[in-house]
Amino acid sequence: MFRLISKRLFSALAVMFVVSLITFMVLKWIPGDPAQLILGTEATPESLEALRTSMGLNLPWTAQYARWLGNLLQGDWGTSYLFGENVRTLILQRLPVTFSLTLFSMILAVCFSAGLGIVSALFQGSWIDRLSRSLMQLGAAIPAFWLGMIFMILFAAQLHWFPVTGYTPPAEGISAYLHSLALPSIILAIGESGVLIRLFRSSMLSALNQDFMQSAQIKGLPRTTAILKYALRSAMIAPITVIGSQTAKLFGGTVIIETIFALPGIGRLLLTSVEQRDIQLLQGIVLFITLMVVLFNFITDMLVIAANPLIRMESGGNEV
Amino acid sequence: MKKHSSLLPGLLLVALILAMCLISFFWLPMDPNKMDTANRFALPTFSHWLGTDQFGRDVLSRVMIASRSALLVGLGSVSVGTAAGLLLGSLAAMAGPRLQALIMRIIDGFMAFPGILLAMMLVAVLGKGLINSVIAIGIFMIPSFSRLVYSMILENKTRLYVKAARSYGCRSGQIVISHIFPDMLPRLITQFSSAVGGAILTESSLSFLGLGIQPPSASWGLMLSEARQFVLSYPFLAVAPGAVLLVAALGFNLVGDGLNDRLVKRGSR
Numbered sequence: 001m002f003r004l005i006s007k008r009l010f011s012a013l014a015v016m017f018v019v020s021l022i023t024f025m026v027l028k029w030i031p032g033d034p035a036q037l038i039l040g041t042e043a044t045p046e047s048l049e050a051l052r053t054s055m056g057l058n059l060p061w062t063a064q065y066a067r068w069l070g071n072l073l074q075g076d077w078g079t080s081y082l083f084g085e086n087v088r089t090l091i092l093q094r095l096p097v098t099f100s101l102t103l104f105s106m107i108l109a110v111c112f113s114a115g116l117g118i119v120s121a122l123f124q125g126s127w128i129d130r131l132s133r134s135l136m137q138l139g140a141a142i143p144a145f146w147l148g149m150i151f152m153i154l155f156a157a158q159l160h161w162f163p164v165t166g167y168t169p170p171a172e173g174i175s176a177y178l179h180s181l182a183l184p185s186i187i188l189a190i191g192e193s194g195v196l197i198r199l200f201r202s203s204m205l206s207a208l209n210q211d212f213m214q215s216a217q218i219k220g221l222p223r224t225t226a227i228l229k230y231a232l233r234s235a236m237i238a239p240i241t242v243i244g245s246q247t248a249k250l251f252g253g254t255v256i257i258e259t260i261f262a263l264p265g266i267g268r269l270l271l272t273s274v275e276q277r278d279i280q281l282l283q284g285i286v287l288f289i290t291l292m293v294v295l296f297n298f299i300t301d302m303l304v305i306a307a308n309p310l311i312r313m314e315s316g317g318n319e320v
Numbered sequence: 321m322k323k324h325s326s327l328l329p330g331l332l333l334v335a336l337i338l339a340m341c342l343i344s345f346f347w348l349p350m351d352p353n354k355m356d357t358a359n360r361f362a363l364p365t366f367s368h369w370l371g372t373d374q375f376g377r378d379v380l381s382r383v384m385i386a387s388r389s390a391l392l393v394g395l396g397s398v399s400v401g402t403a404a405g406l407l408l409g410s411l412a413a414m415a416g417p418r419l420q421a422l423i424m425r426i427i428d429g430f431m432a433f434p435g436i437l438l439a440m441m442l443v444a445v446l447g448k449g450l451i452n453s454v455i456a457i458g459i460f461m462i463p464s465f466s467r468l469v470y471s472m473i474l475e476n477k478t479r480l481y482v483k484a485a486r487s488y489g490c491r492s493g494q495i496v497i498s499h500i501f502p503d504m505l506p507r508l509i510t511q512f513s514s515a516v517g518g519a520i521l522t523e524s525s526l527s528f529l530g531l532g533i534q535p536p537s538a539s540w541g542l543m544l545s546e547a548r549q550f551v552l553s554y555p556f557l558a559v560a561p562g563a564v565l566l567v568a569a570l571g572f573n574l575v576g577d578g579l580n581d582r583l584v585k586r587g588s589r
Binding site for chain 1 (some may be wrong): 326517541562
């Protein structure tokens with residue numbers, strides 16, 4: 001098991017390295033001179049040259065990359081020229097919004113899809129199975145920004161159940177905080193549910209066909225007990241991986257919903273940095289999001305290892 | 321087993337969008353860019369079937385003309401992704417272990433960029449606009465196609481017919497092109513169709529964020545972004561572009577699913 005974990009850890013680090021290289025190289029191609037961008041068009045050639053030297057822009061790209069990576073590892077994420085502030089501070093300020101949004105929508109999506117997926121597996125071919133199939137298709141195709149607007153008109157403007165836009169931090173009241181994130185979370189959850197319903201359904205179906213279900217039946221267990229005790233537990237393992245990677249992807253995909261509901265999260269910061277070509281900020285955000293993705297996937301892998309007795313037992317020495 | 325239920329409705333929806341695009345080349349109800357300030361935010365009438373927008377432009381004409389850019393970006397970017405994915409995936413699968421590991425690590429790296437993050441980053445570099453959207457979304461599509469091609473070739477590489485081809489002197493490139501490719505085709509077509517749905521949604525997302533197609537050109541995402549500013553006073557403005565977008569994405573997804581049921585699942589059994 002130790003070997004497996006260290007192998008996963010190594011591949012996570014390798015991916016992170018490649019990601020940092022891609023981010024660095026891609027953003028290196030942005031046309032224009034960063035020094036000019038910072039100092040403006042009226043800067044003297046001497047001051048431009050001085051800034052270029054101090055930013056290391058005259059070094060070969062390998063040296064620039066090494067320097068950038070070194071700074072990152074020491075916690076220096078650079079300064080946003082747009083905000084004039086430390087990139088790390090800017091990101092951390094906006095983290096709670098995006099984090100809560102991701103968390104709530106994944107909780108909603110998992111509960112909803114697990115319920116619907118398992119029920120449609122138990123009653124395969126029934127109306128609820130067909131209904132969940134249609135919902136799956138619709139959930140995958142409906143544009144989040146359109147659904148966002150519809151919900152906003154319906155539940156916020158007409159029914160006044162939720163605020164139209166804006167974010168209330170939890171410090172100003174838990175109820176207001178939950179209210180401000182409810183609609184965006186529901187919309188994100190609908191988008192994520194399509195894949196998850198399908199997954200829970202097929203996972204439950206295969207659990208129901210396992211030998212242990214048959215032996216439970218042979219030894220006389222009522223079907224309900226067998227389903228509750230064995231099938232459900234077995235059906236929960238397979239989706240873990242996908243839930244993990246979906247959570248990670250969602251974390252980087254909140255920009256549209258944050259834009260619609262005017263939530264001050266990382267997605268909005270990302271959009272601003274793209275629009276204004278604030279390279280240091282963009283680099284920081286992209287790396288932060290991908291770091292989260294890799295971290296989430298790693299944690300998920302570990303959870304799967306912990307949940308799967310077959311893998312755990314391999315640590316007994318007879319590795320495959 | 322149920323019959324292939326999603327192929328027919330999917331094809332119908334796709335045909336609807338294709339027809340709209342084709343008709344837009346011959347006939348539009350009105351000039352999509354003609355402003356009529358006296359007639360802003362009009363509800364549907366006989367002269368404006370879907371009403372008018374904030375500049376008094378005819379919504380139906382704009383929805384129709386936007387289908388061109390949606391299909392161009394959708395089909396164009398996925399073609400880019402498929403072509404590059406085929407090349408990279410087969411290169412990785414047929415190359416030696418070193419090159420294989422290198423290519424796959426890079427692809428893993430690209431896979432770590434979630435959602436439209438990669439597309440947004442590429443827009444920051446390339447700039448906004450239609451052609452850049454095609455390139456950005458095309459690059460965004462490469463990793464998943466490369467992975468698919470790579471795994472399909474690896475699956476086939478040990479099969480008897482490939483060994484046979486190799487034994488009578490077939491070279492790697494030729495094996496992939498003339499022997500493995502026909503076997504990959506069903507799954508590639510399936511993936512292509514689903515990816516077009518995704519690409520159309522990504523294009524409209526980029527346009528919605530103001531990073532894709534620029535005004536005064538029409539794009540469903542852009543129209544929705546404009547509608548958003550007036551959504552509380554004139555909600556009707558958001559109905560048509562969103563509905564058409566849903567039809568397009570749903571259509572291509574359903575076709576992908578239907579093809580999957582028909583070509584892939586049946587073929588493997």
